[in-house]
Amino acid sequence: MRSVTALVPAVLLTILASGAVQAGGDGGGWTPTADEDSGDVGVTVVSGVVYTPGGGSGPKCTWDRYDVGEWESATGTPPPPLPDYEVPDEELTPEDLAARNDEREQATRDEAQRRARTMVTNVNGEPHHVYSVRCPGFIGNLRVVPANLDADDLLPGLIAAARSRIELPEPDVSPRFEFGGYVNLGMWLAVEPATFEPLTAEAGPVWATLTAEHDSIAFDFGNGDTRVCDGFGTPIVDENTLDEGPCGYTYRQSSPDDAPYSVGVTTTWNISYTSSGGSGTLDPFNRTATFDHDVDEIQTVGRSN
Numbered sequence: 663m664r665s666v667t668a669l670v671p672a673v674l675l676t677i678l679a680s681g682a683v684q685a686g687g688d689g690g691g692w693t694p695t696a697d698e699d700s701g702d703v704g705v706t707v708v709s710g711v712v713y714t715p716g717g718g719s720g721p722k723c724t725w726d727r728y729d730v731g732e733w734e735s736a737t738g739t740p741p742p743p744l745p746d747y748e749v750p751d752e753e754l755t756p757e758d759l760a761a762r763n764d765e766r767e768q769a770t771r772d773e774a775q776r777r778a779r780t781m782v783t784n785v786n787g788e789p790h791h792v793y794s795v796r797c798p799g800f801i802g803n804l805r806v807v808p809a810n811l812d813a814d815d816l817l818p819g820l821i822a823a824a825r826s827r828i829e830l831p832e833p834d835v836s837p838r839f840e841f842g843g844y845v846n847l848g849m850w851l852a853v854e855p856a857t858f859e860p861l862t863a864e865a866g867p868v869w870a871t872l873t874a875e876h877d878s879i880a881f882d883f884g885n886g887d888t889r890v891c892d893g894f895g896t897p898i899v900d901e902n903t904l905d906e907g908p909c910g911y912t913y914r915q916s917s918p919d920d921a922p923y924s925v926g927v928t929t930t931w932n933i934s935y936t937s938s939g940g941s942g943t944l945d946p947f948n949r950t951a952t953f954d955h956d957v958d959e960i961q962t963v964g965r966s967n
Contacts, residue, residue: 710805711816712797713823715859719871719936722862723797731777733792741777744769782809793866807866813939816870820863820935821944824872829856830951831879831929836898836907839925842956845916848906852895853879853929870937874947877930883911884923884955913957922956 714722734741745766751759782789783806790806808815832854837843858874880890891909898907906912917923933944 711819711863711865712795712805713820714797714862714864715827717860717862719860720862721864721869723795723864725864725866726794727866728781728792728794729777730779730781733781734777741773744773791866805865807868811865811868813868813870813937816863816865816868816937817872817935817944820861820870820872821933823863824858824861824874824933825947827861828858828874828929828931828947828949830949831856831927833927833951833953834895834897836901839953839955842922842958843913845913845957845959846904847912848904849911849913850896850898850907851879851881851889851891851909851911852897853927855894856929858931868938870935870939872933872935872944874931874933877932877946879909880926880928880930881911882926882928883913884917884925885913885915887911915957916959917955917957922954925953925955927951927953 712723728736731741733739747762751762754762781792783792784790785806785808789809791809793805793807795803795805833839834852834854836850837847843849856876858876860871860873862869862871864870876894878890878892879895880888882888889909889911895909896907913923928948928950931947931949933947935942935944
């Protein structure tokens, strides 16, 4: 898998082109600025992937790749001049004039081909294409994308972005961790239900959409015991019961006086993706939060008659 360092969001690349910018026209959501001293025109181009949550699989934005002519027009870069001749046309013989006209026509065709070529700029020594991007929710901007990018290159960044969107588990247990519990009092274990919107990463013609579906929860009770339950567990249904729930646990020993149990709660998410290059599954995501839980013994005091 190739490096996509240049695709980190918020990295800015400034491309300089000599000449003046013509007012008016579609700037694609960006504004060229001119240096007063040098006359160079600076066009700020964002180097990065677009991440879009929600919706189904597939790209959400419109990417228009610049060719050389479009880029020169946008930046005010003058094209190379056509052939210039010292001898006026009227002083040429008919044969020489015909040859000159043929040369001019060939130069015009060559220039048209040059302007039609895809605009390529080097970033960190690698060729990149320049795109005008428009997405739902914002006007658009310019972005550079590695010329040889494929869908697999998007996955590491997409995974990191998706992982940050999955919230830490919020326990729904009885008795609640912060209230403490008692030896031989059954616990009911669950977490608050959570969902994940599909997340799409795209760069030029390449895209990948990641989907996460919740699978299970796991509890580490801080004493060497663990419990794994499907789904989000089972919240308590009867506050008066002393029995543990179908997803439950019962402490048989109190926590040390000066150290509550540290309970780890983990949610596991199954990850799949579709992309412009195919589809597949990825390693599950785990999100873990820890909570202090003080467990005491109920002391029974007897009375003699």
